[in-house]
Amino acid sequence: MDRDNRDLNKKLNQYFPGRVVRKDLTQKIKEGANVPIYVLEYLLGMYCATDDEDSINEGVNRVKAILAENYVRPDEAEKIKSKIRELGQYTVIDKLTVRLNEKRDVYEAEFSNLGLKGVEVEANYVKEFEKLLAGGIWCILKIQYYYDEELRNANPFIINSLKPIQIPNLDMDEILSGRKYFTKDEWIDILLRSVGMEPTQLEEKVKWHLLARMIPLVENNYNLCELGPRGTGKSHIYKEISPNSILISGGQTTVANLFYNMNTRKIGLVGLWDVVAFDEVAGITFKDKDGIQIMKDYMASGSFARGKELKNASASMVFVGNINQSVDVLLKTSHLFEPFPEAMAYDSAFFDRMHYYIPGWEIPKYRPEFFTNEYGFITDYIAEFFREMRKRSYGDSIDKYFRLGNNLNQRDVIAVRKTVSGLIKLIYPHGEFNKEDIEEILRYALVGRRRVKEQLKKIGGMEFYDVHFSYIDNETFEEEFVSVPEQGGDKLIPEGMGKPGHIYTVAHGDSGMIGVYKIETEVVSGTGKFERTGLGTSREARENLNTAFNYFKANKKNISGAISLNNNDFLMHVQDLQGIGMTSQLTLAAFIALCSGALKKPVLSQLVVLGSMSIGGTINKVEELASTLQVCFDAGAKKVLLPMASAADINTVPPELFSKFQISFYQSPEDAVYKALGVE
Known part of the structure; x- marks a missing residue:
């Protein structure tokens, strides 16, 4: 054991005598008895809460004897x-x-x-x-x-x-005065060891994610989501560590069980437990039709209506589940809430109630060295401390130093304040912290809520366009923005000039979602043949490209006399960059791509062409213009080519979004070609 750990163990025993236990003892006994950790540590706390080795050994034997004689297998x-x-x-x-x-x-x-x-x-x-x-x-x-x-x-x-098996009473002054003798990092290490983890083996960001798992235990009506790979201990804390939380395995439940039983007139789990956690979100089902709606009401307000009565409860809701594919794939093909059941998967109102999304893919799979052998609080003691902290609030702690940016709506503000409050209760329960401490917590809170908002934007479109979260320093008035790591800096539409015949368009896919498509055209020596690839089974997309090629053949002279058809073959490949299904709005973009390839002249850099055309060259306006432009912006577009017919819809686009682009209007397919190639 290194000296730092020895010193911390000594300090812990000095300021919290009889309240701490060596966590490897729990592991040793746990292997022989299938009881929750808080049951074991209740007994260990009675007989082994000391740092005297002989007393510990004697106590362990006593606990083993009690379990052997009295625990019912x-x-x-x-x-x-x-x-x-x-x-x-x-x-x-x-x-x-x-x-x-x-x-x-x-x-x-x-x-x-x-x-x-x-x-x-x-x-x-x-x-x-x-x-x-x-x-x-x-x-x-x-x-x-x-x-x-x-x-x-x-x-x-x-x-x-x-x-x-619960500690009957708790002296809060003991904890609040004892906390003053430890630094922030020491206290975080103690909290993590108290739930069985070894902080010296974990990266800093992982420590914060493990702390975030504890927020529902200290904060009333806190809605938390964690999705990630298997084996990272997502449900462990709610099942084993706290006697005040209940884990619903499998996810099937009823309104009567969860909220209120009309027959017995008794409140359900949300009124009796501090945390109700759903293990494996994919399985969440209600036998009642109105179950999800009641859950949404409860998550938003902490109250729900049953019959003529309005009931209040303070239980936090936790949703944990597995993501079985890589996050990169999920972000391209769907959204990070995708593992939820179909009834919820595209319900933006349900996910908007999530206060925080822990990125489970950033937490390593548990290995033996991640479990601690050092001292931590007896689980029951820390559970009672958590429960007592639910009566306090630190949500306004940020106001002294910072205010939140204008992209946060009321729900975002509530979510961020709740996360800040929860983390302060965990790390600074004695209420002593400075500006840097708050800024660190605030940034963490903003990232987790922005992760929720980014997914809402994918599910619900323009209603959730404002995701650029920031906070402003009250003294310097400097505005700091926070980003979400998995959104990444790699834009679908890269900077710099593309190749001739390459062009991007944004349109509705056959899934109904709006996606980004890239058309790549190669012009090679040949006899005027036209080949298409990448369309899958989409007959409409195939017809789109045929229409574009026929229009190209009939109208190429209007573009340039230099275009030769009979001596070249045209090979066109369409890529669905976000995997949402092929689109049937490719005709205009394909026509521009053919002209660009034939003239060996690339289109403008970071340009997206919007709009489609009929077989006779009639231009159709863009459906859902605001949402389409939001997808253009997220993909990295800087320039947008827009049909004149869409000018009337500009008032539906938020000014902040519209101002992000250089926008050119076109009136005909030929006009679109000239503007895309930068020829005035």
């Missing part, structure tokens, strides 16, 4: 039931779920591993620990056995005492 359930009967009373550790049997007017418990059902539970336990009714909780129970001949139908197992 499913395959040993009958043996334990027999022990309860023979001894009259026995202590067990198991997960308990309770439901009301209205026919008998009693609460009945079901034991997860012991397999017992219908065991009566006193109402006072249910009132005190409501989570018994929603998803169940791990408990230490004393169970008695009493069989009465006269009451043959009565369950002979009786719960004598029930104690949830």
